[in-house]
Amino acid sequence: MPLFLIALGVIGIENALTRYFAVAKWSEYGYWIISIVMAGFALSGVFVALFRDTVARSGVALRAILPAAMILAAAFGFQMMTANPFNPLQLQNPTTWPDQVRNIGLYYAALLPFFFLAGLYISLIFVLNHREIGRVYGYDLIGAGLGSAVALGLMFVIHPFLLAPVLLIPLALGPWFQPGRSRWVGGLLALAALVGGEYVLFTGTAPAFSEFKAIYAPMNTPGAKVVAEIRAPRGHYLLLDDFTERVDADVSNNAGLMGIAGPPATYGLYRDGNRIASLPKAFSRDAAYAPSALSAAPYVLRPHAETLLVGLSGGFRIAEAKALGATNIDGVEGEPVLKDALIHGLGPSPAMVTDPSVRLLDGGPIAAAWRAGPNRYDVIDVSADFVDAAPANVTGVTVEAMQAYLASLRPGGMVSISVSIRDFPVYALRVVSTARSALLSTGVADPSAHVMIYRSAWNARILISSTPWAAADIAALKAFCEARSFDVSWAPGMNVAAARASLFNDLPGVSFETGQMTSTGPDDAIANEVGAVLAGRPSASSGAFHIRPATLDRPAFYSSLRIEHPQTLIKRLEVLPQAEIGALVNVAVLGQAILIALLVLAAPALFVRRKGMAKEPRRLWPVIYFPALGLGFLFIEILLIDRAAFYLNDYSSAFALVLTSMLIFSGLGSMIAGRVGAMPKVASAIGLIVVLAWIAAMLIGGEDYLMRTLDQPLWMRAGTVVLAAAPVSLALGMPFPLGLISVGDGRALPWAWGLNGAFSVVATPLANLMSRDVGFSSLLIVAAGLYAVAFLVLPVGVKAARPVRSAATEPVPNPSGAAPTPLEFPA
Incomplete structure (x- = not known):
């Protein structure tokens, strides 16, 4: 339950940060948030892998301390982000871009600590509950899915700039569900951190529209006022009344000579600070122009x-x-x-x-x-x-x-x-x-x-x-x-x-x-x-x-x-349209993501065998298996979001529906994997058959089905999206816990978690670039190959157990007084 609440809060805050970027900056730069999230998770996995025994010995204390530390890191990080003077337009200017690159670095410095601590908490739970990997990962995914749904629901009632303060609350609730006496210590620390974090957020620099947003100038004209507001996941809408607002029509310079009046004054409707339409001030739309x-x-x-x-x-x-x-x-x-x-x-x-x-x-x-x-x-x-x-x-x-x-x-x-x-x-x-x-x-x-x-x-x-x-x-x-x-x-x-x-x-x-x-x-x-x-x-x-x-x-x-x-x-950076910048941001994020992934891949070279520690075998298959899963899952998810956006004619609803459905059904698949972990190859084969059959169906008949059913009611189309996501998500939830079970309880366990996170960083910008230049169908073809390769390298079964000492495990009561037998962990 603590893991469920922490995952809910973390993904909720990720959604809140992405919305902040869309409203205050430009949505293209929201890719950085995804990169920072997964980079934090990847680095935390490497950290736990390097110091696995120390982390395990301190497990009880860390479970009590980390939620409070996460709350403070999130609050200070969000405050630093809002105070950052990043200006995307100056990023396109040859003389001002160095300062903006520094500001991008400040975003990472502000937000990486929170996501590193979140990844550390999740890795810790994996280490302390290695016998129940499937169940643990299932709660993590379901919590994340519901966290996304909660964040999207809150967007209907809460201003985008206030989402982060509200979503700190699940992080503070997590420690109260921990077992043992640490519940009170962790709960009180988290409560104190929540009070301090909210104070920082509400007394620091207030978030605001940046001066380069389209709404900034008209909102600051004399007499301008907001006359209506709508809050929704698809955007933050403001209806503005000021003397600059007119119908956006391309009219002839000869209109006066023709005796034709110009476009009338209107209200201006803005979504996330970008003007999308004129709305009339009178019942009759004046179209004399x-x-x-x-x-x-x-x-x-x-x-x-x-x-x-x-x-x-x-x-x-x-x-x-x-x-x-x-x-x-x-x-x-x-x-x-x-x-x-x-x-x-x-x-x-x-x-x-x-x-x-x-x-x-x-x-x-x-x-x-x-x-x-x-x-x-x-x-x-x-x-x-x-x-x-x-x-x-x-x-x-x-x-x-x-x-x-x-x-x-x-x-x-x-x-x-x-x-x-x-x-x-x-x-x-x-x-x-x-x-x-x-x-x-x-x-x-x-x-x-x-x-x-x-x-x-x-x-x-x-x-x-x-x-x-x-x-x-x-x-x-x-x-x-x-x-x-x-x-x-x-x-x-x-x-x-x-x-x-x-x-x-x-x-x-x-x-x-x-x-x-x-x-x-x-x-x-x-x-x-x-x-x-x-x-x-x-x-x-x-x-x-x-x-x-x-x-x-x-x-x-x-x-x-x-x-x-x-x-x-x-x-020619200074003349590029803003709408084209997203591809360049993806290229920059991809380069950084590849660097992080290579560092995580190299982590085992830093593993040092300490005295009393059992020797861990060096295995090649995780280097192929977990990156393949990280890439393949995201490729399928991004494809589903795009297809659902076309089918529902609404990108925001598609994103919410697909993300929530995939995470919840993948969580259920993970729980199933935990019950068949002794036969990973067989279970993985079944999952692979489902994934390949689903991909084949999408490639052969998916688009034709969508075109034939476009005239169905919205609720039926939304139900179709969930039904389409359910079987493949259930199957996609199985390979990762099966791989973790096969890896065992050594330092490779958190390292594998880090590998998956690192290549998930690579997957998002790579998928966006592939869909842009090759096509969305290429994502399915590559995903099919990745899951096939992952199946081929997965070991046939879990090897015989071997003893590993772990100070994090509480001693078993021993009435006989004999020396306790070391707990048996899978290799």
């Missing part, structure tokens, strides 16, 4: 369109489409808070007025298109802010999504997708590449005849038709753009070179490697390359960027950088 907006062209080309809107931008996209003549409108809003605001309102922002011609659909855009069936829509319109509004929304601009869109269009209908070109035009080229793959899959021989592109200085619109564009459509688009000072970057039969002479918005080509412009006069960087992309040929940007289709297997939208060219990336 719509005829001058970049998004208006499809409705000019297709008057009275039957429309599917993907991303509703607080309802303003519906108002725009209605103002432009759309008749019946189906709307998909992937961000749950935004959808709820449309239906019920949010704070002072009113709900959308009921309109019989407008339907709000459940699920994501792919599900909406499949449900609609063929010949349903004239226009499918993907809004400019849809991809950034929620993590799961990236699936809406994949090949599979475009296939679904094209299948639901009427003859002559079109898909309209907005892409920002503020950072790199390459994102527009990636959407074009994705459209090309979707068109080819539907039997189109010449995709270039089915695509048109037009743009402003800030955004591009890609129009995709299931039928070739007619000359009248091309002429209508050119007339639309000329009246609004927009530019046509591609249309069938277009002379790209001649079009440069009449550009309204210069978009010069820039070499990423050198930072120098590649043109001397007016230029259109998209027009220069789109012909090659539509033909499937390399283009000027393909050497520096990945211009490849996005798929459900590789859905990351902001994954264009070629991380295999680190020198170029470092040289």
